Amino acid sequence: VRPKIFVCQPIPPVAIDRMRQFAEVEIFPFSHRAISIAELESAARRSDYLFCMHETPITASIVAANPNLRGFGISHPYPGIVDADAAAAAGIPLLMKPRSPEEQRANRRHDTSDLMVALILNLAYRVLDADRYCRGSGYFQEMTMDLMGLGCFDRTVSLYGFGKVARGAVKTLRGLDMKLLYNKRTRLDESEEEELGIEWVADTDELIARGDYVCILANFEDVNYKLIGAREFALMKPSAFFINVARGRLVDEDALIDALEKGTIAGAGLDVFWHEPPVVVDPYIPEALRKMTNVVLTPHNGNATYETRGRATLEIADAIIDDIVRRASLEMPLR
């Protein structure tokens, strides 16, 4: 009898195909909502393994639903989402197979960085406005002045935080002939700054005030909760755009909406929001933002390429397959 894997949301075929070589695979079919705990309990009862994505809850009740479960395939035991104690108490392993740093380096991509640049270009050339306009009346004046944008070259990007995402964007932003300012807890070496072509700004207020495109890229940790609020938006140029591909909770979202409504800032590119799963299961992008024409909204989609999501889901699939193979070699019976 082949073991049975339940996959908690639709995932790329590459991971499913690999698992099907070793197991029967059932996939939660809906992509318009997250799976519920009741559905996970039910799935646990009829499965040997649960394939969990980053935000799939693993609760004591799911563990209790099938104490003979052979494992949860996960990417990381996120606290607050994975009840590791309950799994350990029932002797159900959390199966992980992170890639080695060498493999990660070899496969380095800059998807979130690229998305950030895409949002900047969108705002700089008003692509979404233009698309909506084209789909509407359909007529435009040749050389119309209607949809002029700020453009990129000569413009200043302020990077508030300088981690992997910022680093991955530097080459492209420099390629677009943009001036790059940054702030970071620990300043880089001068030689590294020079090599990257970025300028340190010690005062974060100055950093915010100088940018045509202000990108929040700080780590999400308690001390950075609502780091950007009404005070910071008031410091921005009225012609400047705010971009967030990091975390919604770095920003006071009400203050952002207020700044957009009052014209304190020109617009925003947002991939992340205050409320996101697993905190909420209902629609959660504020209605006010959804009605604005000067914002570009994407659904926390920074790593959403076939390669990156394919690789991430393969890591989980491989963790489960390793366990199947190991148990088969030990001739451990199913349930």
Added chain:
Amino acid sequence: MAPKVFVAQPIPVPALDRLREYADVEVFPFEHREVSVAELESAARRSDYIFCMHITPITASIVAANPNLKGFGVSAPRTDVQDLAACDAAGIPLLVAKPTPQPPPDAGGAEFPWQEYALNPRCTADLMVGHILNLAYRVVEADRFCRGTGYFQEQSMSFMGQGCTGKTVSLYGLGRVARHAVKRLRALDMNVLYTKRTRLSSEEEEELGVEWMEDKDELIALGDYVCMLANFEEANYKIFGAREFALMKPSAYFINVARGRLVEEDALIDALEKGTIAGAGLDVFITEPPLVYDSYIPEALREMDNVVLTPHNGGATHDGRRTGTLAVANAIVDDIIVRGGERLRAA
């Protein structure tokens, strides 16, 4: 009495300010349509100069409406929209803007004085890269989705794209716009293939980081993003049609920021509808002003989720359009000064 300039469509403020230093200025107020020939005739009767945009018609009837007109300000003479013989016969000069120099090939960096150069090709290149990124990350679709139901699964598989890293861009033509784009595409870690009537030297290819494709069909077949960038001339009319779309990968995108008439638009729509190709980013269309006055982006394209549409907006940055319109304004102001006109207002 101050000379009077009629401006044939809304233009950026710096050019208007320049004109107002020496003239009274009237601006055609509408943006949702072009000025008509009848309106231009009427404007000619009450003006000394007409400030024309690229496609503003200059007909014999407009010339006849006011043979005392002092000049038409234009960015360049264009026989398809301007009746040069009628202007000559009436002795009305075309006041042609001084050409703005193109940036040198090695131009780059935030410190480079971009404002002193023609910005249209550069802005168009950026818009092309914008289209590629949009399609690669499905930004327009994602935005529409967010504005709709507003719910998405964390780590949703709904909006996966093919991204940029390691993907191939096929440049069908390598003129100014393409050259500007190459640097940005290379920065995105994309492979760039090209074809061109005359192949570049191998040093130049190496320096740019582009690979020559002898066979155009192969160029089309290898691209994840196929960009039409050929010159628009008779020989290139509809050079990209059903046969070429069929050569493309079904996962590939077609991008056109050059000219609509390079492409068989019906074949493009068909390829998009049948899934022959994955999608398109389009800044240009087969019918555009001055040939049409009605809505002209095909309804079929306007209903598709997998296309991004922009209205021939490659040069539409404040800086770019300021540079272009200021050059025409200066041509008119120079003529006013030559004729002894006085400065009315400080700059």
